[in-house]
Amino acid sequence: MPVFEYAPAPESRAIANLKDHYKPFVDGEFVDGSGEPLKTINPATEEVLAEVGTASKSDVDTAVKAARKAYNGAWSKMPGTERAKYLFRIARLIQERSRELAVLESLDNGKPIKESRDSDIPTAAAHFFYHAGWADKLEYAGYGANPRPLGVAGQIIPWNFPLLMLAWKIAPALATGNTVVLKPAETTPLTALVFAEICQQAELPPGVVNILPGAGDIGASIVEHAGIDKIAFTGSTEVGKAIQRQVAGTPKKLTLELGGKAANIVFEDAPLDQAIEGIVNGIFFNQGHVCCAGSRLLVQESIAEEVLEKLRYRVSTLRVGDPLDKNTDVGAINSAEQLAKIRGLVESGDAEGAQRWTSPCPVPERGFFFAPTVFANVHQSMRIAREEIFGPVLSVLTFRTPDEAVAKANNTPYGLSAGIWTEKGSRILWMANQLRAGVVWANTFNRFDPAAPFGGYQESGFGREGGRTGLEAYLSV
Known part of the structure; x- marks a missing residue:
């Protein structure tokens, strides 16, 4: 019986539009971070992909203030139908730039291009489409007649699904009228910073989304900042426990999606x-x-x-x-x-x-x-x-x-x-x-849908993301 050999079928790296240098995104602009720059590595080749400017504690403060200003301004008061338009624009722009984002994700993360192309990026867009549909229906979600946003959400995401985890966090936060300060993982910041470009393309008001690359100390600064109303973290159980100890006794709401051994x-x-x-x-x-x-x-x-x-x-x-x-x-x-x-x-x-x-x-x-x-x-x-x-x-x-x-x-x-x-x-x-x-x-595994809530028990964390249930984490009800 003949053995069929697979000929290589490489996607073009040039599609990623890779830059030499990336910057933090604060108050609608890319700014020079005052932290030590990091070099993000292609795990498949060990080569440096790009230099990334990082945030410092003072940058966290600036970003939180920008998010608070945007929240107190038009964003939280904006009718849901208008907020939905921004989420729909973001979803469509993710689709339009999907090939670029897929290649960039595979370069920075190491995952196969067919997974980035067929799973991660389409599902990220789907989360924005889905939550855009909720933006003007929150009064009918079962949370009372006048559910209100919490304020400024601090979000910390892992390196295994960089853009998808960003979408899981940012889409419901924006749909419910919150503003965001997000820290991508230290080893995979690139698609988050391209997402910042998409926010500019969508003409999202300045300060609604802020993205701060950096190491664990930046995540800790976001968690402890007094101007943050809600923390959403996906990552290791050890870090999740540390965050829970930090937030205990404060008015901040918290959701944790941690480890597993399914x-x-x-x-x-x-x-x-x-x-x-x-x-x-x-x-x-x-x-x-x-x-x-x-x-x-x-x-x-x-x-x-x-x-x-x-x-x-x-x-x-x-x-x-x-x-x-x-x-x-x-x-x-x-x-x-x-x-x-x-x-x-x-x-x-x-x-x-x-x-x-x-x-x-x-x-x-x-x-x-x-x-x-x-x-x-x-x-x-x-x-x-x-x-x-x-x-x-x-x-x-x-x-x-x-x-x-x-x-x-x-x-x-x-x-x-x-x-x-x-x-x-x-x-x-x-x-x-x-x-x-x-x-x-x-009779299946690893099937996800934006309309289905996801989350765990015990040391896998608490709270849900996705679906009607996931909206509650970003509402005062």
């Missing part, structure tokens, strides 16, 4: 070929850099060997390499620091006796890459079953009964998501009711 549960009656695709998508999408990744696979004992055999074959066909190649399935790990963390946890799996299988796919010599890895014979006490790896590493455990599956799935301090694979609708409903997870997928 269970993807496959019963013996599941459609196995479909389930295999869901398992692969659940853990290897975006290199496993997903808070809700299905990083713990729970397989019914009677089909465990068959599932592992099918899974290893399917994973061996994944192509690891250049994120700009349209044939790439698994791109680059976002940073050297994250790669070191993944390697450390994988070594712990070896040391604790799990059976490691690594895809034989070729891996580029340069850049931050890690081959897809599957661990079998995993026990619940192992670090790879307990800690969030945030990489392309799957831990496989087995179960005999539905009750055992529930017990193992819930044996985690996290509670962000879960997946169920079975042909029995009654079992799906029973399992979903038993699982402590904010989102439960049935």
Whole structure:
């Protein structure tokens, strides 16, 4: 049987319109930040993409004052129909510049271009379209006759979905009449700063959106600033706990979307070929850099060997390499620091006796890459079953009964998501009711919609983003 080789199909880097230097965005203008400039790196090549000006504590104060002025001015008093027009413009501009944004995202983040192009950027636009539709309907959202915006929202986003996380945060804030001071992740600031250009194109009033690149100290300055009314954070559980301690005792509202260790549960009656695709998508999408990744696979004992055999074959066909190649399935790990963390946890799996299988796919010599890895014979006490790896590493455990599956799935301090694979609708409903997870997928995984609320329990955070429920985080009700 002939073996078909994939010829490279690279997207043009020139489409990204990459600049040598980017600046913070404050009060409707790009300004010279007074922080130390940082160099953002292409994780696939380790080359410097651009120099980015960063903010200082004084810049945070300036941005908060600009946001407050915009809020007290026309923005919070503007009819919802008028605010909606700005969100619709932003959504359309994201669509118009989608190819540019997709290439830039893949360069800065390391994710495959087909994911940036087909998932991240379209969903970011969809969030602005969706929330634009709510802007003039807030009185009918179930929050009383006169729901009011909170004021200035401080938002801190991670590096795994840079533009999409920005859209999750900014779209509902603007739709409800708030203004924003946002800090993108230190390693992936570029699409956020191009989004600032889009705000200018949409003629968004100055100060409504402010974007401050920088490290963790800038995020801390936003959290502690007395002029901030609401904090929205997506990131690690450790940082989320620190933010919660900082905000405790203040009038600031807080939502946290933190880590996860999701269970993807496959019963013996599941459609196995479909389930295999869901398992692969659940853990290897975006290199496993997903808070809700299905990083713990729970397989019914009677089909465990068959599932592992099918899974290893399917994973061996994944192509690891250049994120700009349209044939790439698994791109680059976002940073050297994250790669070191993944390697450390994988070594712990070896040391604790799990059976490691690594895809034989070729891996580029340069850049931050890690081959897809599957661990079998995993026990619940192992670090790879307990800690969030945030990489392309799957831990496989087995179960005999539905009750055992529930017990193992819930044996985690996290509670962000879960997946169920079975042909029995009654079992799906029973399992979903038993699982402590904010989102439960049935016979699919990693499906998102702006109209569906997303969020977690326990150490995965609290509050919801998306849907009617997500509006409440930005309203005084």
